[in-house]
Amino acid sequence: MVDYFGLMKKCMFNFSPENAHHIAEFFFKQGANLTPFILTPLAERFFIHDKRLEQHLFGKTFFNPLGLGAGFDKNATMIKMLTALGFGHIEYGTITPEPQSGNAKPRLFRYVEQESIQNAMGFNNEGMYKVGKRLETLYPFATPLGANIGKNKTTTAENALKDYEKLIKRFKDLSDYLVINISSPNTPGLRDLQNEQFIKDLFVMAKELTCKPVLLKIAPDLAMDDALHVSSTALENGASGIVATNTTIDYSLLPNAKDFGGISGKVLCEKSFAMFEALAKEFYGKTTLISVGGIDSADEAYRRLKAGASLIQVYSAFIFKGPSLNRAINLGILERMDQDGFTHINEVIGSDRR
Structure with a gap:
C-alpha cells in the first residue's frame, strides 16, 4: 500500500514549519468543502467508533478519548476535516479578543530527529469576532469542541480579567467547554x-457568566507545590477540570534549542507526565483531567488514561506521524483493554489510582 502520508510529509518538510502548516490548512479547508466525497472515506479509514471508547462528559458524547490540542486549528477553519481524521474532540484557538499577528518570524522550529517542535507564535489569530462568526455557521457540532482563550499581548495584567470576560461571553455558546490559557510562554507576563x-x-467570574465547563491549562514548569495550589484554587472557585500541560521553557530538552518559545513533542513526554501524575494523585475522582504533552503512541496514551486522564490530546505527534496516529492510538487502547480485561474505557481511567 502506498504511504501517502509519508510522501506528503517528505514534501511538506521541505517547507518551513509555518509555511507547511499554512499549506496543510489550505488543503484541509478545501477538502471540507467536498463533503462527502473527501470526508466520508477519510472517516471510514481513520475514525474509530467503538462503544467501548465512548464517554459522556460536559454534557456531550466523546466518541473516543483522543483530541487535538490547541494551537493547530487556531481559527477554527479545519474542524470538519480534523474530525474525519479521527479526533474525538477538537480544541480550537488560542483565541484573543482582538486579532493579532503574533511574534516576529521565524517563530516555529521543527526538530525531526527528536519529533519535537519549538514555537514562539504568540497567539496569532483572527480575533474573537471573526472566529466566532465562523463558528456560528458550524456549532453545535457532533464532535465536542473546546475553545482555548487567552489575553491579547497588549493587554496589561490589570486589564487581563476583562479580556477573559469578553472571550467567555463570546464563546460560551460556540463551544462545549472552554480552556483558560494563562500558561503559554509566548505572551509576555501571561504566566x-x-x-x-x-x-x-x-473562575468566580466565569461561573457567573456561563454554565459551560471552564478548565484551566497549566504550565509544566511550575513547581509541583505551586501547580497543586494553583489547580486547587481554580477548582475551589468553579473550574470544571485541569488540562496538563502546556509547552515547556526547559531548553535543556533539545540540542541547539532557541532561547525563546515553548517546546512540545516527544522530549516533553516525561516532564508532562510527571506534572500530570502529581495532579492526578491529588485530584483524580474530584474533577475532569485532560493530559497533553508528548503523547505519541497507544502505550503513552494508555499510561495517561490509567493515571487518571479522562481525555488525552496530541499536537506535535500528529504533525510527525499523521492521521494514522489517531487510528493507531484508539485501536491500541482497545487492544490493551482486551489484554487487561477492561470492557469499557471508564474502567481504564484512573485504574492506577485505585
Whole structure:
C-alpha cells in the first residue's frame, strides 16, 4: 500500500514549519468543502467508533478519548476535516479578543530527529469576532469542541480579567467547554497570571457568566507545590477540570534549542507526565483531567488514561506521524483493554489510582 502520508510529509518538510502548516490548512479547508466525497472515506479509514471508547462528559458524547490540542486549528477553519481524521474532540484557538499577528518570524522550529517542535507564535489569530462568526455557521457540532482563550499581548495584567470576560461571553455558546490559557510562554507576563488571586477572580467570574465547563491549562514548569495550589484554587472557585500541560521553557530538552518559545513533542513526554501524575494523585475522582504533552503512541496514551486522564490530546505527534496516529492510538487502547480485561474505557481511567 502506498504511504501517502509519508510522501506528503517528505514534501511538506521541505517547507518551513509555518509555511507547511499554512499549506496543510489550505488543503484541509478545501477538502471540507467536498463533503462527502473527501470526508466520508477519510472517516471510514481513520475514525474509530467503538462503544467501548465512548464517554459522556460536559454534557456531550466523546466518541473516543483522543483530541487535538490547541494551537493547530487556531481559527477554527479545519474542524470538519480534523474530525474525519479521527479526533474525538477538537480544541480550537488560542483565541484573543482582538486579532493579532503574533511574534516576529521565524517563530516555529521543527526538530525531526527528536519529533519535537519549538514555537514562539504568540497567539496569532483572527480575533474573537471573526472566529466566532465562523463558528456560528458550524456549532453545535457532533464532535465536542473546546475553545482555548487567552489575553491579547497588549493587554496589561490589570486589564487581563476583562479580556477573559469578553472571550467567555463570546464563546460560551460556540463551544462545549472552554480552556483558560494563562500558561503559554509566548505572551509576555501571561504566566504571571498563574497566581491565587487572579485565578480566584477569573473562575468566580466565569461561573457567573456561563454554565459551560471552564478548565484551566497549566504550565509544566511550575513547581509541583505551586501547580497543586494553583489547580486547587481554580477548582475551589468553579473550574470544571485541569488540562496538563502546556509547552515547556526547559531548553535543556533539545540540542541547539532557541532561547525563546515553548517546546512540545516527544522530549516533553516525561516532564508532562510527571506534572500530570502529581495532579492526578491529588485530584483524580474530584474533577475532569485532560493530559497533553508528548503523547505519541497507544502505550503513552494508555499510561495517561490509567493515571487518571479522562481525555488525552496530541499536537506535535500528529504533525510527525499523521492521521494514522489517531487510528493507531484508539485501536491500541482497545487492544490493551482486551489484554487487561477492561470492557469499557471508564474502567481504564484512573485504574492506577485505585
